[in-house]
Amino acid sequence: MNLPDVCAAVMFVGIILYALLAGADFGAGFWDLVAGSDEHGEPTRALIQESIAPVWEANHVWLIFVLVTLWTAFPTAFAPIMSTLYVPLTLAAVGIILRGAAFAFRKEAVTHPLRRLFGVTFASSSVLTPFMLGAVVGGIASGRVPVGEQTGDALRSWLNPTSMLGGVMAVVVCAFLAAVYLTADADRRGRQQLVLAFRRRAIGSAVVAGVVALVGVFVLKHDAPDLFHGLTHRGAPLIVFSAGAGTATLVLLARAKYAWARISAALAVVAVLGGWATGQYPYMLERSLRISDAAGAHATLVAILVVLGVGSAFLVPALVWLFVLMQRGVLAGEP
Amino acid sequence: MHGVLAVDQPDLFYARQQMAFSLGAHIVLACIGMSVPFLVVLAEWKGQRTGDLVYATLARRWAKVMGVLFAVGAVSGTILSFEFGILWPRWMGRFGDVMGLPFAIEGFAFFLEAIFIGIYLYGWDRLPPRVHLWAGVPIGIAGVASAFFVVAANGWMNDPTGFTLDASGNVTHVNPWSALFNSALWPEAIHMILAAFIVGGCLVAMPYGWAMLRGRRTRYVRVGLLLPLTVAMLAAPLQVVAGDWAARHVAQHQPTKLAAMEGLYETTKGAPYHLGGVYVDNKVKGGIPVPDLLSILAFHDPNAVVTGLAAVPSADRPPVNVVRTAFQLMVAIGTAMLGLGLWMLVAWRRRRSIPRSRWFPRVVVLAGPASVVALECGWVTTEVGRQPWIVWQVMRVRDAVTDAPNIRFGYYLLLVVYAFMAVFTVVVLRRLVRAPLPAELGGPGEPGEET
Ligand code: HDD
Ligand code: HEM
Ligand code: HEM
Numbered sequence: 001m002n003l004p005d006v007c008a009a010v011m012f013v014g015i016i017l018y019a020l021l022a023g024a025d026f027g028a029g030f031w032d033l034v035a036g037s038d039e040h041g042e043p044t045r046a047l048i049q050e051s052i053a054p055v056w057e058a059n060h061v062w063l064i065f066v067l068v069t070l071w072t073a074f075p076t077a078f079a080p081i082m083s084t085l086y087v088p089l090t091l092a093a094v095g096i097i098l099r100g101a102a103f104a105f106r107k108e109a110v111t112h113p114l115r116r117l118f119g120v121t122f123a124s125s126s127v128l129t130p131f132m133l134g135a136v137v138g139g140i141a142s143g144r145v146p147v148g149e150q151t152g153d154a155l156r157s158w159l160n161p162t163s164m165l166g167g168v169m170a171v172v173v174c175a176f177l178a179a180v181y182l183t184a185d186a187d188r189r190g191r192q193q194l195v196l197a198f199r200r201r202a203i204g205s206a207v208v209a210g211v212v213a214l215v216g217v218f219v220l221k222h223d224a225p226d227l228f229h230g231l232t233h234r235g236a237p238l239i240v241f242s243a244g245a246g247t248a249t250l251v252l253l254a255r256a257k258y259a260w261a262r263i264s265a266a267l268a269v270v271a272v273l274g275g276w277a278t279g280q281y282p283y284m285l286e287r288s289l290r291i292s293d294a295a296g297a298h299a300t301l302v303a304i305l306v307v308l309g310v311g312s313a314f315l316v317p318a319l320v321w322l323f324v325l326m327q328r329g330v331l332a333g334e335p
Numbered sequence: 336m337h338g339v340l341a342v343d344q345p346d347l348f349y350a351r352q353q354m355a356f357s358l359g360a361h362i363v364l365a366c367i368g369m370s371v372p373f374l375v376v377l378a379e380w381k382g383q384r385t386g387d388l389v390y391a392t393l394a395r396r397w398a399k400v401m402g403v404l405f406a407v408g409a410v411s412g413t414i415l416s417f418e419f420g421i422l423w424p425r426w427m428g429r430f431g432d433v434m435g436l437p438f439a440i441e442g443f444a445f446f447l448e449a450i451f452i453g454i455y456l457y458g459w460d461r462l463p464p465r466v467h468l469w470a471g472v473p474i475g476i477a478g479v480a481s482a483f484f485v486v487a488a489n490g491w492m493n494d495p496t497g498f499t500l501d502a503s504g505n506v507t508h509v510n511p512w513s514a515l516f517n518s519a520l521w522p523e524a525i526h527m528i529l530a531a532f533i534v535g536g537c538l539v540a541m542p543y544g545w546a547m548l549r550g551r552r553t554r555y556v557r558v559g560l561l562l563p564l565t566v567a568m569l570a571a572p573l574q575v576v577a578g579d580w581a582a583r584h585v586a587q588h589q590p591t592k593l594a595a596m597e598g599l600y601e602t603t604k605g606a607p608y609h610l611g612g613v614y615v616d617n618k619v620k621g622g623i624p625v626p627d628l629l630s631i632l633a634f635h636d637p638n639a640v641v642t643g644l645a646a647v648p649s650a651d652r653p654p655v656n657v658v659r660t661a662f663q664l665m666v667a668i669g670t671a672m673l674g675l676g677l678w679m680l681v682a683w684r685r686r687r688s689i690p691r692s693r694w695f696p697r698v699v700v701l702a703g704p705a706s707v708v709a710l711e712c713g714w715v716t717t718e719v720g721r722q723p724w725i726v727w728q729v730m731r732v733r734d735a736v737t738d739a740p741n742i743r744f745g746y747y748l749l750l751v752v753y754a755f756m757a758v759f760t761v762v763v764l765r766r767l768v769r770a771p772l773p774a775e776l777g778g779p780g781e782p783g784e785e786t
Contacts, residue, residue, distance in 0.1 A: 054457040057409055057449035065442045067416045071427050072435025072511075079428025082420025083737045090745045093417040094752050097410040101756050104406035108399070108763045118759075151738055296432025297509030303436050311443035318450045318473075331457035335398035 004295035007073040007304060008284065011066055012277055018062035019273060020177065020266050023170075025056045027178025029099065029126020030171065031201060032119065038112075045119070047194055051185045053107065054331040058322060060100070073304050076147065077284045077294035081136070084145045084152030088132040088163075095129030098122075127171055134170025138163030141280060142224035143287035161223040165216045172212055173269055176205040180249060180265040184258035188329070199253050202261075206250055210243075226286055230279025238278060242271035344736045349743040350422045351732065355718070356746075357414055359711055360753060364408030366710065368448070369482055369528065370535025371401045372475035374563050376468065383464055388775055389555050393562070395459070397539065399767050402456045407760055409449065414749070422742065426725055426735035429506060433498045434491045436511040437484040444481035447473055482531065483524045490519030493717070494588050495726050522584045523717075526577040529570045530710050533672065536567025537699075537706040542768060544699030555776045560699060561689060567706070568676035575669055579632065585720075586633035589727060590642035591651065592720035595658040597629050599643045606630045606641040611663065614655045617644075653722040661715035668709035675702060 028048045035041030071078040082089060098121050106118035135158045139145060142162035146152050157163075179202035186194035220228040231239060245268035252261035280286050284294045295301060325331050344350070375397045382391035416438075420427055451473040458467055491497070497514025498506050543560035586593045593599075598614035599606055606629040612622020627637035634641075644652050675698060682690040689695060721727060725735045 054453040057406065058446060058453055060409065060413070061442065061445045061449050064413060064416060064445055067420075068435060068438040068442050071420065071431040072439050073432070075428050075431025075435070078420055078431055079424035082417075082427070083424040083739050086421040086737070086739050086742070086745070089417055089421060090748065093414050094748060096413050097752055097756065100406050100410035101759070104403045105759050105763050108403060108767060110766065114759075114762070154739055154741075296435075297506075297511075299509050300432040300436065300511045303511045304439055307436065307439050307443070311440070311446075315443055315446050318447055322450045322454055325454060325458065325462075330461045331453065333457055333459040333461040335395040335402070335456060335459045 002292065003298065003301045003305075004073075004292045005282075007069070007295065007301050008291045010305070010308060011069045011073065012273075014062050014066040014069060016270055016273055018059075018066060019173070019269055021059035022056070022062060023130065023174040023269070024177040024181050025052045025059055026099075026126045026130045027174035027176065028052050028182065029123045030175045031178060031182070031198075033123030033127065038116070043191070043194060044197065047182060047186055047189070047191065049107065050189075050332060051182060053103075055322065055326060056100075056103065058319070060096075063096075069304065073296055073301055074284060074291075074294040075296050077289055080145050080147050080151065080285065080289075081140065084154070084157050085136050085139050087154055088135045088139070088158045092129050092132035092136070095125040095132065098125035099129060126174075130170040130174045131167035134166035134168070135163035136166075137170075137276070138166030141166070141227045141276060141286050143226060143285070145285045145288065147285060147289045161219045162227075165212070165219045169209070169212055169216065172205055172209045173272070176202060176209050177265055177269060179205055180253070180258075180261050183253065184262050187256075187258045188327075195258075202253055202265075203250055206246055210246065213243075224286070227276075227279050230281075231275055234281070235275035235279035238271045238275040242268045242275065245271060344733070344738060344742075346741065346743045347733055347736050349746045350736050353742075353746040353749060354418060354422055356753070357411065357418060357749065358718075359714070361408065361411040361415055362710060362714060363534070363707055364404055364411055365478075365482065366531040366534040367401070367404050367538065368408045369475065369478035369531040370566070371397060371404075371539065372452075372471060372478060373532075374535065374539060374566065375401060376471040376475065377566075378562060379468055379471065383468060388773065389558050392555070392773060392776060393559055396767070396770075398456060398459070400764060402452070403760070403763055403767070405448075405452055407756060409445075411756075412445075421739075421745070422737055423725065423735045424737050426730060429730070430498075430726065433495075433506060433509050433511060433514050434488050437487040437491075437515050441481045441484040444477040444484065448477040448481065451477070479528055479531075482527055484515075486524040486527050487515050487517070487520045489717070490517045490523045491515070492725065493517075493523070493721060493727050494519040495729050500729070518588065519584060522577065522581040526574065526581050526713070529574045529577055530706075530713065532570040533567045533574060534706045534710050536563040536565075536570070537702040539563035540567070540699055541703030544696040544702075547696035548700065553776070555772070557689065560696075564679070564699065564702075567702075568672070568679055571669070571672040571676045575673055578666070578669060582632055583634065586641070589721070591644060591647050592653065592658070592716075593633055594642060594644045594646075595653045595655045595720050596662040596716060597641075598655050598659050599629065599641060600645050602640060602643040602646055604630075604640045605638050606633075608632065614659055619659075651723060653720050658716055658720040661712040661719070665709045665712040665716065668705050668712075671705070672702070672709075 028051065032041075032045055032048050035044040070081075102118040102121035102125065106115055106122060109115045109118055138160070139152075139157045139162070142160065144152055144157040144160065179198050183195055183198040183202055186192075186198055217228075220231065245264045249261050249264045249268060252258075252264055282290050282292070284291045322331075375394050378390045378397065379394035381387065382389075382394055451470055454462075455467065455471045455474060458470060461467075462470065491514050494517045495514075496517045497510045497512070499508045501507050540560045540563045543556050546556045547560065582593070582596075585596070597606070597608055598612075598619045600617035605627045607624045607626050608628035609619040609622030609624050612619045614620075629641055630639040631637050633639065644655065678690055678695075682688065723731050723733070725732045
């Protein structure tokens with residue numbers, strides 16, 4: 001592996017963590033949206049609130065991490081991605097603002113109409129954002145982001161079959177992760193009814209994800225032949241692994257092994273993302289830009305890795321402490 | 336044109352407006368995110384040490400507000416990261432690897448801030464008190480660190496170093512560390528961080544000033560006013576010194592910006608400074624001239640030569656009146672803050688209490704918005720004063736802008752979203768302010784905090 005590849009790998013780890021952690025927060029928003037009437041959905045919404053409130057901001061920073069690594073280490077890729085895909089990116093950004101603000105507001109709102117307004121805003125923007133980010137990935141992976149003088153088509157770069165697949169897949173995967181995590185959370189808190197409800201949702205969304213993936217095969221074959229080739233050759237083991245991990249999650253859920261189900265669900269998602277990355281390698285922008293050509297100055301890549309090493313020495317212990325406190329149920333207080 | 340061509344971007348104006356608007360909104364929240372964690376921890380610490388319910392209550396109420404504003408601040412910052420690429424892709428594409436490093440470091444500061452704010456807010460009454468107190472400390476430190484690094488990036492735009500351009504304008508010999516430690520970094524960063532404490536302190540004190548105006552002078556109200564305001568007033572005199580430092584830096588490295596700050600057309604020895612007035616026909620009209628003052632401010636020497644706007648072609652000059660007015664307002668407010676601090680100091684030395692005058696709470700209520708105005712004016716001075724350059728004398732704004740069509744609609748959308756956010760931030764904060772106090776502190780209906 002050369003230096004640009006190492007930096008790309010680091011960035012990719014950031015993408016994975018964003019998907020696994022923040023993705024589940026978005027998915028929780030999806031379940032909030034479909035939790036039903038105020039009274040009926042109250043226990044579900046309460047669980048979601050408790051599970052994501054202390055951590056969503058930290059989880060969100062993975063996106064910032066990915067963005068700044070992309071523009072610092074791969075400025076030549078960052079510029080065309082942002083200028084071609086600015087419509088879905090703007091919409092994703094709007095979703096991020098609305099989601100974060102509405103979630104914080106809902107916690108402090110007491111009157112009924114306000115709570116409801118913030119709740120709906122929070123939940124619907126939790127669907128909008130992953131959809132748009134998935135569409136962005138679809139645009140990149142199907143080779144619709146050109147480099148050089150010409151900016152790609154502002155609409156067709158994301159209003160296309162692969163992007164729609166990416167968007168739907170992202171929403172479904174977020175919902176799946178969230179349902180699995182929330183099943184385990186409900187179990188830990190001893191809320192049996194919610195355990196059953198989320199288990200049902202987890203299984204349902206896993207099945208939907210499987211169906212979307214099958215449809216996706218045909219979409220990619222026609223719309224993104226290069227990616228399809230990569231996925232079915234170099235990426236094939238990972239895709240098979242992902243299907244296996246997904247199935248294992250179903251079994252584990254059925255057997256009430258929720259903590260293990262969490263892990264296998266996460267692995268299934270990691271493998272899908274890994275399949276995409278290996279399928280596209282060595283291209284950063286499918287068809288138009290290789291990782292090595294996208295990379296910035298050598299000195300900067302070295303500097304990034306130094307910063308990463310030093311930064312992790314602070315970050316990792318803090319993050320571990322946060323998740324340990326969270327798992328032990330300590331973080332349920334209030335000023 | 337150094338290897339990049341200006342595109343015809345009909346929406347350039349909107350791109351700049353969007354950038355300015357979203358930065359202007361973010362900076363207020365960022366200042367609160369830097370200073371309020373320290374105020375909360377200070378109050379909690381006093382509360383724990385003395386067992387005084389007043390401090391403990393203040394800490395809790397401020398923390399709740401901090402939680403809401405932190406969330407809004409974080410998302411408003413995220414938008415900026417998107418906008419850098421969406422609006423100025425040719426700037427990022429060309430210089431991303433030169434000036435990106437501070438952002439990468441800042442990313443880690445954001446992580447720590449977000450992690451510890453989660454632990455601190457939701458660990459209240461759950462963690463042992465000392466652990467809880469200490470968990471609050473990294474929030475503010477990380478906030479200040481993130482400001483330091485983001486200002487490093489801005490300093491680089493004002494004083495680009497750490498690379499060379501070859502004959503065809505390609506960026507070579509990149510050294511991201513020397514780009515990070517550009518010469519503008521220290522004066523700008525220190526001035527910025529002090530500003531954060533002034534803004535945070537004045538805003539937190541504001542509602543207690545309001546309560547006093549309405550005749551409530553309970554101890555809770557007095558402490559709620561005094562603690563944050565003292566922090567702000569300690570920063571105010573330092574801010575004048577830091578501002579002077581910043582001005583001298585500008586004089587050396589960005590003479591055209593300095594000339595715009597005064598409205599000085601011809602290069603002049605012993606240049607005057609005009610208080611007030613407007614710049615028309617290459618002259619300041621209607622202001623009060625103070626001889627030699629600009630030379631003294633810029634070089635600490637009444638006979639120093641100050642470069643005028645005429646030294647560069649008119650296409651390379653910023654809009655003088657915008658820069659000039661903003662600078663004058665900032666300096667006026669900074670000086671007034673100094674006065675407020677002195678007033679408090681005199682009253683304290685005489686009677687060990689805050690000034691008794693009826694004017695005092697009024698001034699405190701005004702200081703909140705005034706500090707925000709000074710903050711925004713400072714940034715207008717810096718950013719508009721840099722025009723037409725996005726990277727000082729290296730890249731023009733119009734060469735940096737995207738060539739994507741119709742970006743104005745993104746700006747309109749953002750305006751709507753921010754309006755939503757602003758309205759409901761106020762609604763939610765009002766609710767928090769009106770939450771009843773514990774009965775020992777005078778029962779329900781007392782104000783808590785408002786921003
Ligand atoms: C509470 C806010 C506040 C107050 C009271 C002052 N400033 Fe300021 N000023 C800022 C807040 C600010 C800022 C945080 O908005 C800026 C924008 C960029 C920066 O680094 O700080 C700034 C920039 C800025 C600059 C431009 C720096 C550049 O372009 O690189 C100068 C020359 C000054 N200031 C000078 C002063 C002086 C002489 C002051 C006092 C009398 C003063 N400022 C008070
Ligand atoms: C947060 C406080 C800040 C405020 C209020 C602010 C304000 C502004 C304003 C008013 C403009 C428009 C200038 C014009 O077009 O006439 C602008 C432009 C810009 N600012 Fe800032 N700025 C801030 C901080 C920063 C920082 C820290 C950076 C970078 C690290 C930055 C990067 C830019 C860029 C890229 C532009 C657009 C290009 C240009 O017009 O030069 N700003 N800002
Ligand atoms: C001088 C100007 C700036 C200062 C002092 C500043 C400072 C801060 C602070 C203290 C925070 C913590 C969040 C909060 O308090 O609510 C924050 C958040 C953030 N800022 Fe800024 N910022 C500035 C400009 C910028 C610019 C130009 C960008 C991007 C290009 C940016 C990106 C971000 C991001 C992404 C976050 C969110 C981090 C999170 O998720 O926790 N900021 N900023």
